[in-house]
Amino acid sequence: MPATLESRPVLDVDEHGKYIVWRSGAFFIAVDDPANAAFITLWSTEVRGRIGYLRLTPGREFETKGYAVVADVGILAKYHGKGLGRALYLVASKYQSDRFTGIASENSSRANKRQVPRIWRSLGAKQLPCGTFLLSSST
Numbered sequence: 001m002p003a004t005l006e007s008r009p010v011l012d013v014d015e016h017g018k019y020i021v022w023r024s025g026a027f028f029i030a031v032d033d034p035a036n037a038a039f040i041t042l043w044s045t046e047v048r049g050r051i052g053y054l055r056l057t058p059g060r061e062f063e064t065k066g067y068a069v070v071a072d073v074g075i076l077a078k079y080h081g082k083g084l085g086r087a088l089y090l091v092a093s094k095y096q097s098d099r100f101t102g103i104a105s106e107n108s109s110r111a112n113k114r115q116v117p118r119i120w121r122s123l124g125a126k127q128l129p130c131g132t133f134l135l136s137s138s139t
Helices: 084-095 115-122
Strands: 019-024 027-031 039-044 049-058 068-075 102-104 133-136
Touching: 019 084, 027 084, 039 084, 049 084, 068 084, 084 102, 084 115, 115 133
Parallel strands: 068 102
Antiparallel strands: 019 027, 027 039, 039 049, 049 068, 102 133
């Protein structure tokens, strides 16, 4: 079932055309396209700049075909441990294209072996024996 505007709300569009879809205190998350997010950015009003990002690409491994894969993700170290990484993954899951089953990791491309798996587990993602995580969409 295709996502609706109600299931993928846009809170605001800023002066640069960023679709703001999540806010918490001094932080907000924007997507490049609310119906087909591929680049998701995390911003801080305190520093008035981008402090993190997450990029989705189509799955290329057997286990991840049909999923949007988290190809890159990063948050400035100063902002680790605040739940912002988890928020990026939740936004990715909600705003990725309807053509995908959900979001996934490709174990061979994952550099961070500690925090990233912890985020996937906190989201209830299924971990395959090869180490890949799969999180099906709820839309």
